[in-house]
Amino acid sequence: xxxxxxxxxxTLQVHAGARPDPATGARxxxxxxxxxxxxxxxxxxxxxxxxxxxxxxxxxxxNPTVAVLQExxxxxxxxxxxxxxxxxxxxxxxxxxxxxxxxxxxxVSTRLYGGSVTQFSHTIKRFGWEAKFVDFDDLDxxxxxxDDNTRAVFCESIANxxxxxTDLDAIAGVADAAGLPLIVDxxxxxxxxxxxxxxxxxxxxxxxxxxxxxxGTVMGGAVVDSGRFDWSASDRFPSLxxxxxxxxxxxxxxxxxxxxxxxxxxxxxxxxLGMTMNPQAAHYALMGIETLSLRMEKHVANAKKVAAWLExxxxxxxxxxxxxxxxxxxxxxxxxxPKGAGALFTVAIKxxxxxxxxxxxxxxxxxHVANLGDTRSLVIxxxxxxxxxxxxxxxxxxxxxxxxxxxSIGIEDAxxxxxxxxxxxxxAAG
Amino acid sequence: MTKNPSxxxxxxxxxxxxxxxxxxxxxxxxxxxxxxxxxxNLKGYRVIPVNPGHAGKMLFGETIHAxxxxxxxxxxxxxxxxxxxxxxxxxxxxxALERFPDLKTIWMQVGVENEEAAKLAEARGVQVIQNRCxxxxxxxxxxxxxxxxxxxxxxxxxx
Numbered sequence: 084x085x086x087x088x089x090x091x092x093x094t095l096q097v098h099a100g101a102r103p104d105p106a107t108g109a110r111x112x113x114x115x116x117x118x119x120x121x122x123x124x125x126x127x128x129x130x131x132x133x134x135x136x137x138x139x140x141x142x143x144x145x146n147p148t149v150a151v152l153q154e155x156x157x158x159x160x161x162x163x164x165x166x167x168x169x170x171x172x173x174x175x176x177x178x179x180x181x182x183x184x185x186x187x188x189x190x191v192s193t194r195l196y197g198g199s200v201t202q203f204s205h206t207i208k209r210f211g212w213e214a215k216f217v218d219f220d221d222l223d224x225x226x227x228x229x230d231d232n233t234r235a236v237f238c239e240s241i242a243n244x245x246x247x248x249t250d251l252d253a254i255a256g257v258a259d260a261a262g263l264p265l266i267v268d269x270x271x272x273x274x275x276x277x278x279x280x281x282x283x284x285x286x287x288x289x290x291x292x293x294x295x296x297x298x299g300t301v302m303g304g305a306v307v308d309s310g311r312f313d314w315s316a317s318d319r320f321p322s323l324x325x326x327x328x329x330x331x332x333x334x335x336x337x338x339x340x341x342x343x344x345x346x347x348x349x350x351x352x353x354x355x356l357g358m359t360m361n362p363q364a365a366h367y368a369l370m371g372i373e374t375l376s377l378r379m380e381k382h383v384a385n386a387k388k389v390a391a392w393l394e395x396x397x398x399x400x401x402x403x404x405x406x407x408x409x410x411x412x413x414x415x416x417x418x419x420x421p422k423g424a425g426a427l428f429t430v431a432i433k434x435x436x437x438x439x440x441x442x443x444x445x446x447x448x449x450x451h452v453a454n455l456g457d458t459r460s461l462v463i464x465x466x467x468x469x470x471x472x473x474x475x476x477x478x479x480x481x482x483x484x485x486x487x488x489x490x491s492i493g494i495e496d497a498x499x500x501x502x503x504x505x506x507x508x509x510x511a512a513g
Numbered sequence: 514m515t516k517n518p519s520x521x522x523x524x525x526x527x528x529x530x531x532x533x534x535x536x537x538x539x540x541x542x543x544x545x546x547x548x549x550x551x552x553x554n555l556k557g558y559r560v561i562p563v564n565p566g567h568a569g570k571m572l573f574g575e576t577i578h579a580x581x582x583x584x585x586x587x588x589x590x591x592x593x594x595x596x597x598x599x600x601x602x603x604x605x606x607x608x609a610l611e612r613f614p615d616l617k618t619i620w621m622q623v624g625v626e627n628e629e630a631a632k633l634a635e636a637r638g639v640q641v642i643q644n645r646c647x648x649x650x651x652x653x654x655x656x657x658x659x660x661x662x663x664x665x666x667x668x669x670x671x672x
Contacts, residue, residue, distance in 0.1 A: 103671070
């Protein structure tokens with residue numbers, strides 16, 4: 084008997100999780116638009132409800148279209164399983180929920196999407212959870228922030244908005260030494276550019292809304308489990324290691340082994356938090372992922388060209404793109420995201436806040452929107468929008484100072500993007 | 514080979530086997546060994562429970578036996594599935610080879626590995642699977658884990 088074949092990324096992004104529909108032979112994954120599924124008999128129903136068998140009960144928990152997307156993302160990330168949910172923000176709560184509890188904390192990078200900073204610094208306090216924000220380039224500071232009540236370490240692989248690259252190997256080492264799971268938001272990089280699990284991440288979260296779907300159509304999130312963390316090594320993760328009253332005292336980790344986190348995400352997370360992805364969204368996301376590698380190559384090529392042009396322009400103060408040799412993060416590209424530093428960066432414009440506003444208003448091809456990872460090139464003034472709820476100190480720490488504009492470079496012709504930037508910079512300087 | 518069995522080999526074992534003897538199975542319905550044995554029974558396998566602490570009681574319609582040797586002669590076992598710690602595996606395998614001359618497979622559960630016992634069984638032409646769970650492999654290979662969004666590793670355009 085031969086070894087199992089291994090497949091390349093381009094094959095997996097088209098095939099993983101999907102097979103011809105067993106009911107009809109349909110080659111494309113059908114949209115299973117149904118809320119409930121008929122049980123074969125009472126024994127089958129009982130086995131499903133007792134988690135003794137995996138199957139479809141109710142679409143708040145599992146759905147055949149969503150399941151294909153889950154397996155595809157899990158496979159591309161090199162994880163053991165994934166749970167999809169209604170948005171990237173939902174994914175963050177779904178990832179933290181099994182680990183956290185009142186009085187417990189998560190140690191978080193200061194370089195995060197502004198909405199995540201707000202979610203972590205304000206909203207999660209209502210659950211009794213706390214986030215401790217630290218500069219993740221200072222490993223001693225990360226170590227010092229971890230205390231007896233810490234249950235996770237959280238960062239972005241390529242951090243929004245500046246396109247900064249986190250040293251995932253080093254941070255994973257710190258988390259591991261403390262016996263804690265590292266959660267990496269891999270939205271801006273996608274598994275084509277960066278595979279956080281290979282650098283030691285325990286969990287990977289995504290806003291599926293961004294590059295994975297790729298064309299700004301649907302909202303979605305995903306939590307991928309590496310299957311590598313020993314939840315029973317300490318008594319710090321009782322949701323996974325201790326008896327679960329809602330399932331007659333079943334212990335998730337003991338019963339499901341390295342599938343435990345994903346089982347828990349379905350059986351407790353989706354069941355009780357209800358942040359479910361709908362099958363239409365899963366369909367659009369699957370369409371997008373089929374071309375992920377092709378799009379990411381073009382996003383990266385365009386971002387390199389546009390960032391290099393901007394950097395040499397006298398109207399520009401600096402460009403934060405990690406793919407530029409001037410970036411302090413340039414050295415991390417080859418190790419962390421060898422196929423490129425993504426397509427997200429900030430640009431500081433001479434003339435400060437006023438010039439930034441004029442630049443954004445003068446761009447014709449770039450869309451002024453609060454989104455990233457679209458086929459279209461996007462621009463936003465982070466300090467007055469995505470990072471508006473932050474203090475100025477938080478804005479600067481996050482790389483969203485008032486004098487910078489964030490770009491998400493699309494897959495148009497790079498020369499057309501440069502021409503648009505040229506005319507807008509002229510107006511901004513005016 | 515036995516530590517990294519191919520999907521084809523696992524499929525063959527799970528398709529061709531009819532009876533599992535589960536050594537060390539628990540009667541507690543939330544213990545993993547009970548979960549696995551009940552699942553195999555639900556899928557149509559005959560499950561012969563072996564556990565000296567519960568000998569004589571019934572589980573899944575079968576009498577629990579104190580040892581493999583105590584299993585009646587008329588029962589043909591295809592797979593001996595071991596839910597005991599690695600250091601206890603060798604005498605169980607020796608007993609299994611003695612009791613079942615036509616045994617096809619020794620299966621050691623997740624976390625259970627014993628090279629000496631594996632070599633002994635393989636020398637007798639018995640297939641050995643170590644550090645795997647037949648429930649998880651069945652669910653993975655026959656489409657069930659796919660319903661939960663797990664990475665099954667199965668790529669196919671066949672209907």
